[in-house]
Amino acid sequence: MTALATQALPSRAHNFAYLDEQTKRMIRRALLKAVAVPGHQVPFASREMPLPYGWGTGGIQVTASILGADDVLKVIDQGADDTTNAVNIRRLFAKTADVATTTRTEEATVIQTRHRIPETPLREGQILVFQVPIPEPLRWLEPRETETLKLHALADYGLMQVDLYEDIAQYGRIAQSYDYPIEVHGRYVSSPSPIPKFDNPKLDRNPALLLFGAGREKRIYAIPPYTRVKSLDFDDHPFTVEKWDRPCDLCGATDSYLDEVVTDDKGGRLFCCSDTDYCEKRRAASAEKGMP
Amino acid sequence: MSEAPLLRASGLGKSYGRIEACRDVSFGLWPGEVLGVVGESGSGKTTLLRCLAGEIEPSSGTVEFRDLQDGFLDVHRMSEARRRFLMRTQWGIVHQNPRDGLRMTVSAGANVGERLMSAGARHYGRIRTEALEWLERVELDTARIDDLPELFSGGMQQRLQIARILVSKPRLVFLDEPTGGLDVSVQARILDLLRRLARDLGLAVVIVTHDLGVARLLTHRLMVMRQGRVVEEGLTDQVLDDPHDPYTQLLVSSVIGA
Numbered sequence: 001m002t003a004l005a006t007q008a009l010p011s012r013a014h015n016f017a018y019l020d021e022q023t024k025r026m027i028r029r030a031l032l033k034a035v036a037v038p039g040h041q042v043p044f045a046s047r048e049m050p051l052p053y054g055w056g057t058g059g060i061q062v063t064a065s066i067l068g069a070d071d072v073l074k075v076i077d078q079g080a081d082d083t084t085n086a087v088n089i090r091r092l093f094a095k096t097a098d099v100a101t102t103t104r105t106e107e108a109t110v111i112q113t114r115h116r117i118p119e120t121p122l123r124e125g126q127i128l129v130f131q132v133p134i135p136e137p138l139r140w141l142e143p144r145e146t147e148t149l150k151l152h153a154l155a156d157y158g159l160m161q162v163d164l165y166e167d168i169a170q171y172g173r174i175a176q177s178y179d180y181p182i183e184v185h186g187r188y189v190s191s192p193s194p195i196p197k198f199d200n201p202k203l204d205r206n207p208a209l210l211l212f213g214a215g216r217e218k219r220i221y222a223i224p225p226y227t228r229v230k231s232l233d234f235d236d237h238p239f240t241v242e243k244w245d246r247p248c249d250l251c252g253a254t255d256s257y258l259d260e261v262v263t264d265d266k267g268g269r270l271f272c273c274s275d276t277d278y279c280e281k282r283r284a285a286s287a288e289k290g291m292p
Numbered sequence: 293m294s295e296a297p298l299l300r301a302s303g304l305g306k307s308y309g310r311i312e313a314c315r316d317v318s319f320g321l322w323p324g325e326v327l328g329v330v331g332e333s334g335s336g337k338t339t340l341l342r343c344l345a346g347e348i349e350p351s352s353g354t355v356e357f358r359d360l361q362d363g364f365l366d367v368h369r370m371s372e373a374r375r376r377f378l379m380r381t382q383w384g385i386v387h388q389n390p391r392d393g394l395r396m397t398v399s400a401g402a403n404v405g406e407r408l409m410s411a412g413a414r415h416y417g418r419i420r421t422e423a424l425e426w427l428e429r430v431e432l433d434t435a436r437i438d439d440l441p442e443l444f445s446g447g448m449q450q451r452l453q454i455a456r457i458l459v460s461k462p463r464l465v466f467l468d469e470p471t472g473g474l475d476v477s478v479q480a481r482i483l484d485l486l487r488r489l490a491r492d493l494g495l496a497v498v499i500v501t502h503d504l505g506v507a508r509l510l511t512h513r514l515m516v517m518r519q520g521r522v523v524e525e526g527l528t529d530q531v532l533d534d535p536h537d538p539y540t541q542l543l544v545s546s547v548i549g550a
Contacts, residue, residue, distance in 0.1 A: 158409040
């Protein structure tokens with residue numbers, strides 16, 4: 001680069017949305033392939049990011065590659081907008097891409113998430129980016145990458161069923177409660193990332209584009225809008241989601257995923273929505289109506 | 293014996309670099325027949341078995357399996373998908389070391405049910421019923437269906453391996469030293485079991501062993517291997533009682549009462 005061009009650069013020390021353009025192009029190519037083959041894990045040249053593996057390096061790279069100047073970004077961690085991970089990732093992109101940020105699900109165009117899908121239904125045009133630690137659903141059963149590649153290629157998924165069988169044999173039910181294996185578009189068995197199985201039904205025919213990034217494992221995969229997603233199960237042990245016998249203690253919601261919060265050292269417990277935006281919205285609405 | 297063999301090997305050879313593990317092995321195996329492969333250790337028995345079972349690709353020659361619909365198929369030239377399908381439906385290997393044949397991290401029931409689930413079974417109750425049935429047939433305590441194979445004795449693990457394979461009703465079974473490392477009374481029970489199952493199910497069996505006693509008890513026909521080649525072949529009684537090849541004579545004379 002000539003001295004003149006260097007001078008012409010804006011004063012900030014990094015490219016738009018942190019990653020350089022070549023990296024973003026490489027990731028976008030992987031994303032296109034991932035969208036074309038729903039549920040198939042596409043390898044990509046994952047970069048070092050300014051945070052440790054396991055904190056969302058895959059998700060950040062995907063977000064950085066799809067973010068445009070007019071996007072509105074929301075970042076959640078376990079459903080909450082105000083946790084360390086979410087705050088820092090949101091701040092990173094506010095700073096490096098100068099994009100608008102929000103905590104409101106319906107306002108966001110790009111939502112990066114760890115461990116949850118928002119309770120507010122997503123709509124067409126929105127993109128949900130998942131942070132994925134282990135993208136390979138067969139990994140715990142088959143440690144060899146050469147073998148899992150083959151199993152995917154041949155759609156040989158008996159092994160996954162063995163895992164579920166084992167659950168029923170040991171616990172009387174399918175005890176897997178998060179990262180519950182899914183079959184995407186009737187073909188690839190994939191990991192939904194460690195979302196609670198409560199969120200699995202939201203993956204099915206979702207109007208939004210769902211992108212998955214695994215930074216350490218260097219894999220990207222996708223579920224395009226309105227794709228059929230089935231949670232694996234047995235005919236006589238069908239897939240079910242968690243239920244609570246009480247509503248959210250803060251907003252009274254009966255249809256959301258509840259976190260159990262210890263409030264004191266005398267056995268005090270609080271059950272509240274893990275989706276903070278959803279909870280706040282409901283509380284604001286009932287306050288308007290003059291209800292407690 | 294029916295007209296066509298179930299398995300046909302011709303000119304089979306496998307080299308590892310300069311070392312020829314086995315060479316120019318040809319034979320046919322008919323349904324219901326038990327073929328023994330004997331020889332000292334390092335004579336290429338296990339390599340031959342793994343070539344036959346489609347686990348490793350031979351350097352020369354062919355292995356053909358007679359499919360019920362499509363007739364003879366070259367095991368090493370068919371698509372991998374097809375080969376894997378046949379490997380878990382039409383035949384199976386019982387390994388010398390149960391750890392090679394079992395999934396040690398899942399229960400006995402899951403081990404037996406795996407082939408059913410691979411074939412598309414999705415009804416837990418039925419898979420379990422069938423697993424229980426097979427545990428009983430191989431004389432394992434059905435109360436231990438949810439135990440890990442880790443907790444089983446060597447003989448029980450071997451029987452579990454057998455159940456795990458037979459559950460898919462294969463037509464062909466490969467046994468690699470199925471009684472190696474087991475004490476004599478356990479060996480006898482496994483041999484009894486194998487003999488009964490082979491007869492009842494009309495299985496074709498290839499059994500690799502260095503134990504001539506096992507060969508005498510179980511096999512109809514015998515192949516004697518030395519340094520990768522078949523030195524003698526014939527009916528078991530004939531080979532053991534009237535060995536022609538000097539090596540076979542040595543082998544037979546070295547065993548008391550075989």
